[in-house]
Amino acid sequence: MNRLTQLFRSGTPDLLNVYFTAGYPRLDSTVPIITSLAAAGANLIEIGMPYSDPMADGETIQRSSMRALKNGMTLDLLFEQITEARRQTEIPLVMMGYYNQVMQYGPERFVSAAAKAGVDGLILPDLPLHEYRQDFRQLAEAADLQVSFLITPQTSEARVREIGAVSTGFIYVVSSSSITGKSGGITDAQQAYFARINALDLPQPKLIGFGISDAASFRTACAYADGAIIGSAFIRALAGREDDVEKATREFVEGILQPVA
Amino acid sequence: MKNPGIDVDERGYYGRFGGAYIPEMLHPNIEELRANYREMTADPAFKKEFDALLRDYVGRPSPLYYAKRLSEHYGAKVYLKREDLNHTGAHKINNTIGQILLAQRLGKTRIIAETGAGQHGVATATVCALVGLECIVYMGEVDIERQAPNVARMRMLGAEVRPARSGSKTLKDATNEAIRDWINNPENTHYIIGSVVGPHPYPDMVARFQSVISEETKWQLKEKEGREHPDAVIACVGGGSNAAGAFYHYLNDERVRLIAVEAAGLGVDSGESAATSVLGTEGIIHGSRTLLMQTDDGQIVEPYSISAGLDYPGIGPLHAFLIDSKRAEAISVTDEKALEAALFVTRTEGIIPALETAHAFAAFEQLEYGPEDVIVVCLSGRGDKDLATFTKYLDQLKDRDHE
Numbered sequence: 001m002n003r004l005t006q007l008f009r010s011g012t013p014d015l016l017n018v019y020f021t022a023g024y025p026r027l028d029s030t031v032p033i034i035t036s037l038a039a040a041g042a043n044l045i046e047i048g049m050p051y052s053d054p055m056a057d058g059e060t061i062q063r064s065s066m067r068a069l070k071n072g073m074t075l076d077l078l079f080e081q082i083t084e085a086r087r088q089t090e091i092p093l094v095m096m097g098y099y100n101q102v103m104q105y106g107p108e109r110f111v112s113a114a115a116k117a118g119v120d121g122l123i124l125p126d127l128p129l130h131e132y133r134q135d136f137r138q139l140a141e142a143a144d145l146q147v148s149f150l151i152t153p154q155t156s157e158a159r160v161r162e163i164g165a166v167s168t169g170f171i172y173v174v175s176s177s178s179i180t181g182k183s184g185g186i187t188d189a190q191q192a193y194f195a196r197i198n199a200l201d202l203p204q205p206k207l208i209g210f211g212i213s214d215a216a217s218f219r220t221a222c223a224y225a226d227g228a229i230i231g232s233a234f235i236r237a238l239a240g241r242e243d244d245v246e247k248a249t250r251e252f253v254e255g256i257l258q259p260v261a
Numbered sequence: 262m263k264n265p266g267i268d269v270d271e272r273g274y275y276g277r278f279g280g281a282y283i284p285e286m287l288h289p290n291i292e293e294l295r296a297n298y299r300e301m302t303a304d305p306a307f308k309k310e311f312d313a314l315l316r317d318y319v320g321r322p323s324p325l326y327y328a329k330r331l332s333e334h335y336g337a338k339v340y341l342k343r344e345d346l347n348h349t350g351a352h353k354i355n356n357t358i359g360q361i362l363l364a365q366r367l368g369k370t371r372i373i374a375e376t377g378a379g380q381h382g383v384a385t386a387t388v389c390a391l392v393g394l395e396c397i398v399y400m401g402e403v404d405i406e407r408q409a410p411n412v413a414r415m416r417m418l419g420a421e422v423r424p425a426r427s428g429s430k431t432l433k434d435a436t437n438e439a440i441r442d443w444i445n446n447p448e449n450t451h452y453i454i455g456s457v458v459g460p461h462p463y464p465d466m467v468a469r470f471q472s473v474i475s476e477e478t479k480w481q482l483k484e485k486e487g488r489e490h491p492d493a494v495i496a497c498v499g500g501g502s503n504a505a506g507a508f509y510h511y512l513n514d515e516r517v518r519l520i521a522v523e524a525a526g527l528g529v530d531s532g533e534s535a536a537t538s539v540l541g542t543e544g545i546i547h548g549s550r551t552l553l554m555q556t557d558d559g560q561i562v563e564p565y566s567i568s569a570g571l572d573y574p575g576i577g578p579l580h581a582f583l584i585d586s587k588r589a590e591a592i593s594v595t596d597e598k599a600l601e602a603a604l605f606v607t608r609t610e611g612i613i614p615a616l617e618t619a620h621a622f623a624a625f626e627q628l629e630y631g632p633e634d635v636i637v638v639c640l641s642g643r644g645d646k647d648l649a650t651f652t653k654y655l656d657q658l659k660d661r662d663h664e
Contacts, residue, residue, distance in 0.1 A: 052560040053547075055287075056284035056444065059427075069560060098559075100282075100545040100555070101558065103543075104557065105558070126284050126545070128283075150286070151285060152289075152447075154447050159288070177445065178444065
């Protein structure tokens with residue numbers, strides 16, 4: 001069974017999904033980051049495929065992506081690294097990137113390489129729904145890869161339902177109208193939006209992302225969803241920690257999971 | 262009325278090029294625009310306001326000038342479509358006038374734009390001043406330096422110029438920053454894209470606003486040559502908005518050769534180039550499926566051209582379609598040839614063309630044509646903004662003479 005399905009069926013509350021950019025801070029950081037995140041208590045991991053022009057991402061992720069590309073990260077190498085990490089952990093793994101990367105690699109070849117490496121899901125924020133329906137959904141389903149889509153506070157109810165109808169993975173609930181990497185508390189307006197989405201009773205699990213940066217915002221987000229996604233805050237925590245990525249990762253996850261006073 | 266150009270399909274594709282590859286955060290803005298642009302711009306009140314501003318504010322129609330000395334030199338009947346005589350000095354204002362009227366009808370109060378050479382930034386800042394809207398222009402740090410006069414003009418007009426510091430710090434990066442701004446401001450802001458690039462509906466919308474160029478060319482040529490169609494139209498292509506406008510009414514007229522001139526930079530094979538149709542492959546850039554310069558892994562390659570307006574790693578999906586289907590011919594011209602052509606046109610006709618436009622003139626030596634052929638060159642902009650580059654070039658020529 002797909003590891004994401006298994007995780008969601010287990011009923012584990014407050015799922016922690018941590019994003020990192022593959023190839024940052026070092027080209028060979030992927031395996032130690034994945035195994036340390038799993039050991040420290042993350043429930044699933046989002047592996048960012050570094051991209052030259054990450055439209056939906058803020059400065060933090062863009063910089064880490066530039067660095068990763070400079071370090072020499074490629075999709076072939078990343079699949080090798082994921083294969084190696086998969087030998088050491090059963091934590092669900094999701095790859096996140098931009099559709100041009102998949103298109104150039106070849107959608108069929110990409111999906112089969114990801115499945116073979118032990119990936120469980122994909123997030124491709126700029127893949128249009130109609131193109132997904134036409135070709136990609138079938139490819140992904142045949143390889144048992146779940147595909148997640150994003151919704152935002154501006155997404156109409158009709159469209160949320162449309163996304164709910166085709167999304168095979170969790171729903172990525174973007175917390176606010178912004179790019180990634182903004183921090184600050186969760187406002188009343190955001191909480192009202194989370195409640196509105198919950199009232200729609202979508203069949204998929206929901207994870208809240210964007211702007212989740214510490215233990216407090218993680219707890220608040222979890223009150224409205226099955227869990228939350230942290231990305232930029234983790235990338236920032238890795239800055240300058242090239243030589244002790246494992247320790248930095250552990251400390252970060254412990255900081256998020258610590259009880260909030 | 263039948264569209265004289267080429268219609269995109271319902272999802273914004275020209276053949277297999279175009280579409281809208283955008284993250285969900287952009288969807289509401291793009292959808293609002295897509296749902297409204299055709300109807301709003303077809304409204305007689307909109308057309309009336311648009312036409313009046315083009316006439317009284319921009320100074321249209323722009324002349325179609327028979328360039329006698331250039332004709333003698335090139336050995337063809339050369340006409341120049343004088344977009345350089347528009348208010349603000351380039352074709353860019355045709356589009357910004359259209360989009361600002363649209364933004365007003367959509368109830369937007371804040372305008373953002375990207376700019377390369379600064380012509381689009383100036384044209385945007387100008388229309389914002391005209392209607393009294395806040396204006397923020399994103400511009401690559403490298404371009405801010407090489408196009409200082411336009412930066413000063415934008416500031417004079419009350420726009421805030423924000424430097425894009427990522428990547429190559431040029432047009433591509435300014436576009437990324439503008440898109441991010443739009444994501445962060447999903448309700449009150451309209452993004453005025455300056456070229457026929459970006460997600461649907463931008464390529465089609467901008468092409469329609471620029472189509473006034475070929476609409477006028479038709480009747481002007483009829484007056485001068487007794488026929489509406491030339492034998493060829495030549496235009497430079499970065500994203501391709503002046504080319505889209507100059508080609509538009511001839512797209513379905515196979516008698517007219519359409520010649521798109523790209524920037525070869527230091528040479529197509531030099532690694533420092535922006536000749537997308539030669540170096541590009543099919544992929545996605547700024548929300549559109551088109552030809553772009555990229556690695557095997559789909560990473561977008563940094564382009565290079567001496568001309569900030571052509572320094573872009575993609576081309577609009579309409580041009581990808583035209584080149585792919587062989588309807589248009591693509592030619593690439595190096596920095597050196599463009600500079601030579603700029604100087605030559607200046608001293609032959611007394612017109613200083615923009616560096617971008619100079620590429621179009623340099624295409625003549627690569628083309629075959631007959632002495633009776635009528636050739637329209639879209640003189641997309643004037644070269645005042647490039648005087649620093651031209652001066653440097655003149656100094657180099659002088660040094661060469663002394664050696």
